[in-house]
Amino acid sequence: MTEHAKYHHVSEVPGLVLGSARFADIGFDRHYHLDFHIGFVTEGIQRHRSKGESFLLGPGRIALMPPGEIHDGASEGGGAYTLKTFRLSQALIAGMTEEISGQPRELELTSVLLKDPRLVGNLRGLHEAMQQAVGPGSLAVQTQWITLLERLLRQSRAITPESIPGSLSALQWSRVRDYCFSHIDQRITLDDLAGLCGLGRFPFLKQFKRTIGMTPHAWLLRLRLERACGLLSRSGQPIVDVAHAVGFYDQSHFNRAFRQAFGVAPSRYRT
Missing domain, CATH: 1.10.10 (Arc Repressor Mutant, subunit A)
Structure with a gap:
């Protein structure tokens, strides 16, 4: 049975719904979806069946489930498990496929189980970031969204990403x-x-x-932090005002980024 489930509609990415559910005992019955699912577990192990085969979705693994694929899911070993999903509408996946491959095409998707612990960690971070107030529209999240989807579709051999030559003028x-x-x-x-x-x-x-x-996000983040150093050195502005002046939405986010870049908190930098 489902102990709890919640869904988050990402308004800035029409057609994307984030799901998180904890299952115990029997899990869920055979069913299908009309959208494309990317799923991974953050706790426990799920066994699911599709096309007459049985798969284990555990740590470091990602399940890609195309529209219309009949499948089920149950706890492996009787323990509870937590499943997180990205649900992409057919229109969204078609648009992203065209953007990444460089050409409109009918995407031929099949169910795939990928083993990539690092990618799972990145997807989990993206899942969390997209639920934040400024998440989906931020440069960091937009970059990560496109980059991770490219990796998933490339690894599943669903598409061949467009080869992009040259550099910026x-x-x-x-x-x-x-x-x-x-x-x-x-x-x-x-x-x-x-x-x-x-x-x-x-x-x-x-x-x-x-x-x-560097990525655009990494370059812009460094620009914001360098500008912050100048403001901290030359003015007596409160740190929260410095954070806002260089584009950070709150002081705690600014403090974390500053400490990671320079090894000290902003308050220590100006003393």
Whole structure:
């Protein structure tokens, strides 16, 4: 039976629903979905059957379930387990497939079980981040969403990602840099930056990293922190005001990022 379940509709990614449920005893009966599911367990082990075969979904494993695939799920060994899912509508998965592959195509999906502990950890972090107030629209989450979906679809051999040649031109890089400097106190999205270059999000990510050697999020984060160092050195502004001035939505997020970058808290940097 289900001990508890909750779902979160990601308003900034239409067609995406995040699920989290804890199952005990019998799990769930045979059923199917009309959307595409990415599932992983964070506690316990699930045994599920599809197409006459039985699979174990445990630590470090990811299940990809296409629309219409009949399957069930039960606890392995009688213990409870927690299942987390990304549910993508057919329209969303088709749009993401076209964005990543560079061409519209009918996606031929089959059920796949992937073993990749690092990817599971990244998916778990993304699942949590997308439920935060500023999560789905942030540059970090948008980047991670596209990057992880590309990895999943590539590893499942569902698509071949588009080969993106070249790098950003000097003019494109200048536009991105100037925009980030002048809007540093505001939310900056992947759509914003890609649009400045006249590119889609996926090509922009590839060309930006090839040009700069960092992801757009990593580069922008460092810019925010460097600007914060200057404000901390030159002004007596409260730390929370410094955080807001360089685009952090709260002081605790700013403190964590600053400490990770410089080894000290912002309060220690200015003393």
